[in-house]
Amino acid sequence: MQPTVRTPAPESLAALRAEAAHCRACHLWKDATQTVFGEGPSHAPIMLVGEQPGDKEDLAGKPFVGPAGQVLNRALEEAGIDRDKVYVTNAVKHFKFVPRGKFRLHQKPTTPEIRACRPWYERELAAIKPALVVAMGATAAQSVFGKITPIGKNRGHLIDLEEAGNETKALVTVHPSYLLRLPDEESKAREYANFVKDMKIAAAFLHKLKAA
Helix, strand or coil: CCCCCCCCCCCCHHHHHHHHCCCCCCHHHHCCCCCCCCECCCCCCEEEEECCCCHHHHHHCCCCCCHHHHHHHHHHHHHCCCHHHCEEEECCCCCCEEEECCEEEECCCCHHHHHHHHHHHHHHHHHHCCCEEEEECHHHHHHHHCCCCCHHHHECCCEECHHHCCCCEEEEECCHHHHHHCCCHHHHHHHHHHHHHHHHHHHHHHHHHHHC
């Protein structure tokens, strides 16, 4: 007779957030103000994953509240997605930066730092069980898929997210901060429109789920 395999009960987001506040899995906690954990409904249908908290997020303790967050909010609204109904988090939960006078300049997380923080993403994913995970940027895509995943080749279509089960899909797009770094207004407008287009793919998928 085969032994019964018991699936552990999903952890609550509140418990995960409290535990993550004391995370020492990598060195980034030493300089950061605090852990910036994910935020949103406990059973959100869409989970948005970014790179890491920025300066504003590090100080506020909330994800996507700075300039990139404003771009994200505008794109979600144009796509017909209510941000209050999605779960927003980052692949890395501490702000990585280099000091430059009065400023703290963002630094891209390394692969070891992404791997050290990935268990938090995995536990958020298991707790929420979203229908769709949107990976925004290369760091997020690496965390979501567990390997380096080019944005250009994977953008614009739904991908089966095997780790989360057959019903969960993933969508790859750029990070909103990329749109802020573009050098001219023409490229900013073009790439922002493409970003909204990706978010509309997410909105259409959500609409299809509700109609089913």
